[in-house]
Amino acid sequence: xxxxxISGTGLYAPPHVITNAELVESYNEYVRRFNHAHAGAIAAGxxxxxxxxxxxxxxxxxxxxxxxxxxxxxxxxVDIMCPRLRERSDDQISLSAEIAVAAARDAxxxxxxxxxxVDGVIVSASTMQRAYPQIAIEVQNALGIEGFGFDMLTGxxxxxxxxxxxTDMIRQGNARAILCINPExxxxxxxxxxxxTHFIFGDACTAALLxxxxxxxxxxxxxxxxxxxKSEYSNNIRNNFxxxxxxxxxxxxxxxxxxxxxxxKVFKEVxxxxxxxxxxxxxxxxxxxxxxxxxxxxxxxINMNELIAKxxxxxxxxxxxxxxxxDEYGNTSSxxxxxxxxxxxxxxxxxxLGVLCSFGAGYSAGSVVLKKN
Numbered sequence: 001x002x003x004x005x006i007s008g009t010g011l012y013a014p015p016h017v018i019t020n021a022e023l024v025e026s027y028n029e030y031v032r033r034f035n036h037a038h039a040g041a042i043a044a045g046x047x048x049x050x051x052x053x054x055x056x057x058x059x060x061x062x063x064x065x066x067x068x069x070x071x072x073x074x075x076x077x078v079d080i081m082c083p084r085l086r087e088r089s090d091d092q093i094s095l096s097a098e099i100a101v102a103a104a105r106d107a108x109x110x111x112x113x114x115x116x117x118v119d120g121v122i123v124s125a126s127t128m129q130r131a132y133p134q135i136a137i138e139v140q141n142a143l144g145i146e147g148f149g150f151d152m153l154t155g156x157x158x159x160x161x162x163x164x165x166x167t168d169m170i171r172q173g174n175a176r177a178i179l180c181i182n183p184e185x186x187x188x189x190x191x192x193x194x195x196x197t198h199f200i201f202g203d204a205c206t207a208a209l210l211x212x213x214x215x216x217x218x219x220x221x222x223x224x225x226x227x228x229x230k231s232e233y234s235n236n237i238r239n240n241f242x243x244x245x246x247x248x249x250x251x252x253x254x255x256x257x258x259x260x261x262x263x264x265k266v267f268k269e270v271x272x273x274x275x276x277x278x279x280x281x282x283x284x285x286x287x288x289x290x291x292x293x294x295x296x297x298x299x300x301x302i303n304m305n306e307l308i309a310k311x312x313x314x315x316x317x318x319x320x321x322x323x324x325x326x327d328e329y330g331n332t333s334s335x336x337x338x339x340x341x342x343x344x345x346x347x348x349x350x351x352x353l354g355v356l357c358s359f360g361a362g363y364s365a366g367s368v369v370l371k372k373n
Contacts (some may be wrong), residue, residue, distance in 0.1 A: 003213035004167045005373060007177075007221045008111025009342040010207040012102040013329065016072040020055040020065055020199065026076045027198050028052045033078070051195055058199045061263075063302025067202025067330030069187050070095065081192040096129040096183040097138040103207035104143060104179050111209045111218035118209070119147035119175035124162035125182050126155045126333040126361070127189055131243070139181060147175065155237075156298055156360020157229075158182055158334035159206065163356075163368055164227040166210045177211035184335040189239055191258040200300075201259075202330030206338035213373065220346045221373040222354075228281045230365045232273065237261040237361035271304055274359045275311035281367045282312075287353065289313050294345065294354035295322045299336030302326055308357075334358060348372050 031050040041047035058064055069075060074084030088094065093101070100123060108114060121143070123136035128151055136149030154161040159182045166178040186201035213223040241257040251257075282289060289312055297305045302324055309317035323344040325336070332339060337358050345354070349372060356368040 002171055003223050004170050004210055005213035005216040005221050005223045006163070006208050006370065007211050007216035007218040008107040008109070008113065008209045009220070009338060010103040010106025010108070010110065011339055011342050012099045012106070012205040013068040014070050014099075014203050016069050017066050018069055018072055018075060020058045022076055023199055024053050024055055024058070026078055026081065027192065027195070029078045030081060030193055053195050053198065061301075062199065062331075063324060063326040064199055064330045065327040068204060070185055070203045071187070075187065075192060083187050093142060094129050094135065094138060096123075096125075096135045096185060097142060099185075099205040100135065100139045100181045100183045100207070101142045103183075103205040104139065104181055107179065107207040107209045110220060111211070111216070113177065113209060113211070113218075115143045115145045117211075118143075118145050118177045118179055120166070120169065120178040121145060121147075121149035122152060122162045122166055122178060122180045123149070123183065124152035124154060124158035124180060124334065125184050126153070126158055126186065127184075128153060129185070135183065136181075145179075154334070155362050155364050156300065156333045156336075157358040157362065157364035157366045159208070159338050160227070160334075160356065160358040160366025160368055161229055161364070163208065163210065163224070164229055164366065167224055167227055170210060170212065177209060179207055179209055181205065181207040182333075182335045182338060184333045186331065186333050189241065189259050191255060191260075194255070196263060197259060197261060200331045202332050204329055204332040204335045204339060206335040206342065208338060216373060222345070222370040223373055225353075225369040225371050226281065226285050227369075228277070228367045230277050232363045234269065234361075234363045236265045236269070267301070267304060270359055270363060271307050271311070273363065274357065274365050275308050277365050278308075278312050278355060278357055278367055281369065282355070285369060287369065291353055292355060293321070293348055293352040296337050296341040296344070296354060296356045297322060298358045298360060299324065299326045299329065299340060300331045300360065333360065345372075
């Protein structure tokens, strides 16, 4: 089978940053107001007092210290605690498409390619700005790409799922090159009034250009040696927002229309599942973990990443072997592992091996084994 490569990657991060200290100040003021307003019910035992958050709690629980966001002001306003941006008219480029185009152009430049070299666009993310027209087709139009585009929804594994789809399509001769783009505006479904999740997400967009390895001459080109996908049904990470919410108007603004998760259960179930998944993939390919130079893991939680890396390598991983970008970007869903790859792969040498692995809601997991060209 013809080899396929990731010949370039791109990253767009919003200019606005929220630190843990800023987020905690806003959240704790909300907690103070809530506990004061419900003091009687709390004293009577009919309502639970809300607990305050802290920078120390956030760092220990997740490794996150700050996050890039599209709309900072509304998120920190205690009366709003939600991103606020004016809706654009239909004749303007959408927000998701705008950041997708920025990341795509970055990837094209790194790959030494132009839009004329690309036949397809896959926009794959955990959430989409709208149902139709598809964001991928809007991006295709904005870049001037002749061919096709379509959207995919696969939670935090959206990037790796798109990479396998694109790899198969190029290998079958359905496209010369495909852009896989992940516009993750995750703060749109973040509950800033929930202590367990208020700090998790940031916003970012990543892009990867895939093309035949024989033609790839980008600044940081990696041949895809193998891909594998896995999914198992779980309710432990859930978001019930959708078009049918209108069927029951009373439920529209309930907390389950934002992301909810049972963090301890997710940790307990996902870590062994992903580690075994990676080891089986590598084993079937005849690759020893001792030969791996780098693991680019999904960036949701530093403790999960450290334990998964330890199970895969059979020892503690160094930060160089399993880079963390959570401290700067927070959890950016499917974009996270691509950000780690984008920022921590150019230093490796030709022939070096690494694994790009995603995991998240679904549960879903995707593994992409790579060799530096």
